Amino acid sequence: MSMKKYLITLCLIISMTFYGHLLYAQNISYQDSVQHRLDSLENVVKALSSSVQKTQKKEKDHSVWSRKKFTAIGYATQTLTPAYGNELKSDFGVALTSGRAVYLHKKPLFGKLKFAFNWGSDISYTKYKNYKEEYNYSAADEMEIKDYGLHQCDIGILVGPSITFNPVGHLMISGYFRFVPSYSMLILNDDINSNYASFFTYGGEISWKAIGIGVEGRQGNAKYSSLMSEGDDIKMKYTTHSLRAYISLHF
Structure with a gap:
């Protein structure tokens, strides 16, 4: 090559x-x-x-x-016990509460749990059983007590903590405790007795979306004085215990 x-x-x-x-x-x-x-x-x-x-x-x-706002209407059974004497039992009672929950943290703990502070109003009315029927008064007594109509009205504000658990979907389970300072009235025939009263409520509720049902206990006491008395009036202490079952709306 x-x-x-x-x-x-x-x-x-x-x-x-x-x-x-x-x-x-x-x-x-x-x-x-x-x-x-x-x-x-x-x-x-x-x-x-x-x-x-x-x-x-x-x-x-x-x-x-x-859904932070709530309104609840319930049926109540109630007893009114004087400092000296027998307790009176309710014939029927109703309660109306409304308010708002202010959550103490933005994100739910563990994705399921929230703590809140509740505030709002609490209004209740109770009619007690007829005094003569309850204690079997005689005919002579009926002449003196022709109509023993005893009614109790309470108007107050509610404040207190609550805890709410969301196990699944829109199911909510909550428990709460509330302090309810109130203006309380006992209306007996033509006499009205009233004063400040301290009540406490505690209970639990189960709800799905906007509808809920719950049960709560309520107790408190006050020393009532007559609004009709012109002179010195003796204050009488009464203690109230009640149980409420209610339906609630959340929005």
Whole structure:
């Protein structure tokens, strides 16, 4: 082989080798570029998925915990016990409460639990059983007591803590304790006795979305004085105990 052909062959071999390395490098670079794009796309998908999940959870929490106002109407059984004497039992009683829950933290603890401070109003009315029927008064007594109509009206404000648990969906289970400073009246025939009274209520409730049912106890006492008395009036202490069953609306 002549020197000229040898040089040409050598140049061709070198050129092909260089070209092969160049193609290999380009292929590696292309694969790296594709992988980088795939990784970037995967990161974007993960970020969007996380954002959607957070939005969905936020919307669910808002839907579950957004009903902070409440109104409840209930039936009450009640006793009124004087400091000296026998207790009187209610013929029937009704109670109306309304208010608002102020949550003490924004996010529910463990995703299920919230503490709140409740405030609002508490109004109740009770009619007690006829005095003559309760104590079997004689005919002579009936001449003196023709109509023993005893009624109790209480108007107060409620304040106190509560705890609410959300086990699943829109199901809410709550418990509470409230202090209810009130203006209380005992109406007996044409006489009205009244004074400040301190009541305490405590109970629990189960609700689904806007509808709930609950039971609560209530107790308190006051020293009543007559509004009709022109002179010095002797105050009489009475203690009230009651049990309420109620239906509530949350909005």
